[in-house]
Amino acid sequence: MTAPLICPSILASDFAKLGSEVAAIEAAGADWVHVDVMDGHFVPNITIGPDVVKALRPHAKLPFDVHLMVAPVDPWLEAYRNAGADILTVHPESGPHLHRTLGRIRQLGARAGVVLNPGTSLSVLEDVVELVDLVLIMSVNPGFGGQSFIDSSLRKIERTRALLDAAGSKAHLQVDGGVTAANAGACVSAGADALVAGTAVFKGGPEAYAANIAALKAA
Numbered sequence: 001m002t003a004p005l006i007c008p009s010i011l012a013s014d015f016a017k018l019g020s021e022v023a024a025i026e027a028a029g030a031d032w033v034h035v036d037v038m039d040g041h042f043v044p045n046i047t048i049g050p051d052v053v054k055a056l057r058p059h060a061k062l063p064f065d066v067h068l069m070v071a072p073v074d075p076w077l078e079a080y081r082n083a084g085a086d087i088l089t090v091h092p093e094s095g096p097h098l099h100r101t102l103g104r105i106r107q108l109g110a111r112a113g114v115v116l117n118p119g120t121s122l123s124v125l126e127d128v129v130e131l132v133d134l135v136l137i138m139s140v141n142p143g144f145g146g147q148s149f150i151d152s153s154l155r156k157i158e159r160t161r162a163l164l165d166a167a168g169s170k171a172h173l174q175v176d177g178g179v180t181a182a183n184a185g186a187c188v189s190a191g192a193d194a195l196v197a198g199t200a201v202f203k204g205g206p207e208a209y210a211a212n213i214a215a216l217k218a219a
């Protein structure tokens with residue numbers, strides 16, 4: 001089995017040192033930088049605006065994987081793309097026309113992702129599968145880091161893998177929320193090829209990042 005892509009969520013990093021945190025995870029072997037954007041409306045937390053993404057962009061060469069928890073999302077796509085986002089991932093609930101939103105992301109030259117909350121049906125994906133480069137399965141309800149992995153997510157990952165394979169899609173299948181070295185193997189066995197991890201990467205400070213990332217890859 002190939003090792004999964006590891007996408008540290010900088011939500012769990014030291015916000016007073018974001019530039020050096022992004023550089024540190026790149027040096028420690030991360031594959032993508034996962035940026036959680038929250039608006040205090042779609043989810044009950046406020047985090048990172050496009051100016052912060054722009055300021056962080058020179059600190060790493062890794063793809064910036066921007067998870068937009070913002071509604072309405074459409075007015076923000078261009079700003080985050082211009083700020084340096086390589087992947088823009090949207091919730092179906094964050095706009096009226098998912099098909100149009102995904103098309104717009106690709107038109108902007110970014111990879112398009114769709115993210116399914118624990119309570120969102122996988123059927124949403126059926127009609128847009130040809131427009132997605134990434135499917136993100138939330139294994140917690142969005143809004144905060146440090147929550148516990150919802151075990152029923154494993155079955156949803158399996159069902160998503162089956163749907164993508166049946167459609168001949170090469171989209172990445174990413175998991176986000178409560179991912180640790182203890183459940184990473186089960187996520188990959190279920191069909192995930194990319195793991196978001198905040199707490200599990202940033203615990204222990206910069207000296208621990210390489211070992212934390214290696215543990216997730218090996219799991």
Ligand SMILES: O=C(CO)[C@@H](O)[C@H](O)COP(=O)(O)O
Nearest residue numbers: 142143145146178197198199
């Ligand atoms: O999108 C989200 C939360 O809404 C995630 O990306 C979390 O930030 C992951 O953090 P951990 O659960 O790994 O601590």
Ligand SMILES: [Co+2]
Nearest residue numbers: 036067176196
């Ligand atoms: Co996220």
